[in-house]
Amino acid sequence: MISSDRMAAVDENSEALGVPRKQLMESSGNAVARAVRDVADPGASVVVVAGRGNNGGDAFVAARFLDGYDVSVRLLGRPDSISTDIARENWDALQSAEYDAESVTDSKDLALGDPDVVVDAMLGTGVTGALREPEATAAEAMNGLDATVVAVDVPSGVNADTGEAEGVAVDADRVVTFHDQKPGLPDLDCEVTVADIGIPPAAEAFVGPGDLRSVREGVRGGDSRVFVIGGGPYTGAPALSGQSSLRAGADLTFVAAPSKVSGQIQGYAEDLIVQDYEGDHLTPDQVDGLVETAHDYDDVVVLGPGLGNDDETLEAAEQFLERFEGKAVVDADALAVVSEVDTDATLVCTPNRKELATMGGPDVDGPLRDAREEIEEFAADLGHVVVAKAAEDVVSDGERTRLVRAGTPAMTVGGTGDILAGIVAGLLGTQDPFDAACAGPFVNGRAAELLDDERAGGLLASDLLETIPRAIRGEGE
Ligand SMILES: NC(=O)C1=CN([C@@H]2O[C@H](COP(=O)(O)OP(=O)(O)OC[C@H]3O[C@@H](n4cnc5c(N)ncnc54)[C@H](O)[C@@H]3O)[C@@H](O)[C@H]2O)[C@@H](O)CC1
Numbered sequence: 030m031i032s033s034d035r036m037a038a039v040d041e042n043s044e045a046l047g048v049p050r051k052q053l054m055e056s057s058g059n060a061v062a063r064a065v066r067d068v069a070d071p072g073a074s075v076v077v078v079a080g081r082g083n084n085g086g087d088a089f090v091a092a093r094f095l096d097g098y099d100v101s102v103r104l105l106g107r108p109d110s111i112s113t114d115i116a117r118e119n120w121d122a123l124q125s126a127e128y129d130a131e132s133v134t135d136s137k138d139l140a141l142g143d144p145d146v147v148v149d150a151m152l153g154t155g156v157t158g159a160l161r162e163p164e165a166t167a168a169e170a171m172n173g174l175d176a177t178v179v180a181v182d183v184p185s186g187v188n189a190d191t192g193e194a195e196g197v198a199v200d201a202d203r204v205v206t207f208h209d210q211k212p213g214l215p216d217l218d219c220e221v222t223v224a225d226i227g228i229p230p231a232a233e234a235f236v237g238p239g240d241l242r243s244v245r246e247g248v249r250g251g252d253s254r255v256f257v258i259g260g261g262p263y264t265g266a267p268a269l270s271g272q273s274s275l276r277a278g279a280d281l282t283f284v285a286a287p288s289k290v291s292g293q294i295q296g297y298a299e300d301l302i303v304q305d306y307e308g309d310h311l312t313p314d315q316v317d318g319l320v321e322t323a324h325d326y327d328d329v330v331v332l333g334p335g336l337g338n339d340d341e342t343l344e345a346a347e348q349f350l351e352r353f354e355g356k357a358v359v360d361a362d363a364l365a366v367v368s369e370v371d372t373d374a375t376l377v378c379t380p381n382r383k384e385l386a387t388m389g390g391p392d393v394d395g396p397l398r399d400a401r402e403e404i405e406e407f408a409a410d411l412g413h414v415v416v417a418k419a420a421e422d423v424v425s426d427g428e429r430t431r432l433v434r435a436g437t438p439a440m441t442v443g444g445t446g447d448i449l450a451g452i453v454a455g456l457l458g459t460q461d462p463f464d465a466a467c468a469g470p471f472v473n474g475r476a477a478e479l480l481d482d483e484r485a486g487g488l489l490a491s492d493l494l495e496t497i498p499r500a501i502r503g504e505g506e
């Protein structure tokens with residue numbers, strides 16, 4: 030089962046893997062033609078009613094695969110209003126090859142005749158709201174015919190995610206849907222076939238540019254705040270996490286740090302707001318104040334960078350998680366306490382191999398992907414999202430697991446993990462935790478790839494700050 034949003038992401042990932050949408054459209058159209066062949070013998074009359082998006086494009090392709098049938102294609106709207114290049118190219122192909130393909134701009138002029146088969150290709154997953162004109166009238170006309178109605182991807186007017194129609198919808202006899210079943214289709218009163226259209230499994234298994242779709246849409250809203258609880262024995266780590274969270278979309282980032290090092294952390298970056306507490310490391314005395322601040326401002330917390338592993342600090346981290354109820358990225362030494370706490374917080378944990386084992390997860394020697402099932406089980410037991418970091422990362426929420434293979438060998442330099450924790454926190458302001466956890470390492474890796482020519486093996490973690498926005502925008506594909 031796949032939602033429309035996920036399908037769009039997978040489709041974009043497929044393109045990045047070298048299987049472009051136009052190729053998928055060719056397979057989709059071919060599958061639609063096969064369904065028509067199943068319901069009617071050669072010689073039968075087939076009318077294709079097409080809309081101006083890719084759903085229509087699929088049917089323009091289908092017309093070419095129906096040699097031996099009496100096919101006519103009716104495009105609802107002017108050819109220059111076809112909304113995608115690939116659909117237009119397939120329309121143009123019908124024109125130049127002298128198919129019976131005409132555009133109809135007024136639904137009153139839509140004469141369907143008495144065909145054996147109607148192909149409904151008005152709207153697919155691109156539908157929003159009730160069918161407008163001329164589609165609404167055309168749907169009624171199609172429903173009034175005796176013909177067998179074959180719908181492309183989803184009956185026009187029906188929302189593929191819910192199965193609901195806000196107004197009139199095409200009453201299909203058969204639906205040919207692509208790649209995977211859609212949540213809204215099984216409950217419809219029609220036969221549904223799922224056609225394999227050649228999307229590589231890697232387009233789903235690996236995080237790709239399609240997984241950044243909603244990140245690209247989630248612009249800064251003015252009130253997404255990140256609160257980094259870090260620093261003490263180390264000062265660079267919280268500064269890197271804080272800055273990368275700003276690059277990934279946070280509006281304001283605060284760093285809570287011991288007074289002994291707070292000035293130093295502030296000195297690295299004027300963009301951070303540093304709030305100090307007494308002492309040289311985090312202790313349980315600070316927990317009340319930190320929980321209160323994080324709750325008052327609805328902050329996304331980053332717990333861990335540079336905190337060190339003093340017993341008092343780990344005790345404080347544990348107490349913080351026991352009482353915090355918001356969203357947090359847990360990294361570095363703080364990871365060690367996660368499996369011991371009972372927390373209502375939503376956590377994204379970002380362990381490297383060693384930290385994964387320390388926190389009670391699998392101890393993996395070889396590629397993490399070989400342990401993907403154990404990592405998934407561990408995330409399920411933990412009840413949180415796990416981003417297990419290596420050359421190829423494994424991200425799991427206990428039900429879904431994806432791999433990330435972005436990045437360069439130079440990323441083994443210190444600090445890239447701090448950058449990652451900040452990116453995930455910045456994304457968590459607008460994204461669902463699993464989506465943020467998948468997008469984070471992909472963005473981090475792409476940010477390094479964008480610098481590979483310039484920095485090569487001399488990359489610094491702080492260099493990544495510069496290219497995070499470009500990585501989010503999709504550069505480097
Ligand atoms: N995602 C994928 O992997 C693939 C998708 N394909 C096809 O592409 C389709 C999606 O294409 P598009 O995103 O172009 O969208 P659609 O072709 O479903 O519809 C987009 C058009 O419909 C109009 N529209 C939206 N709501 C309307 C309403 N209520 N009344 C009237 N017009 C309305 C929009 O203005 C837009 O022009 C899928 O359903 C499928 O058929 C295939 O080509 C193959 C691969």
Ligand SMILES: [K+]
Nearest residue numbers: 152181183185
């Ligand atoms: K359709």
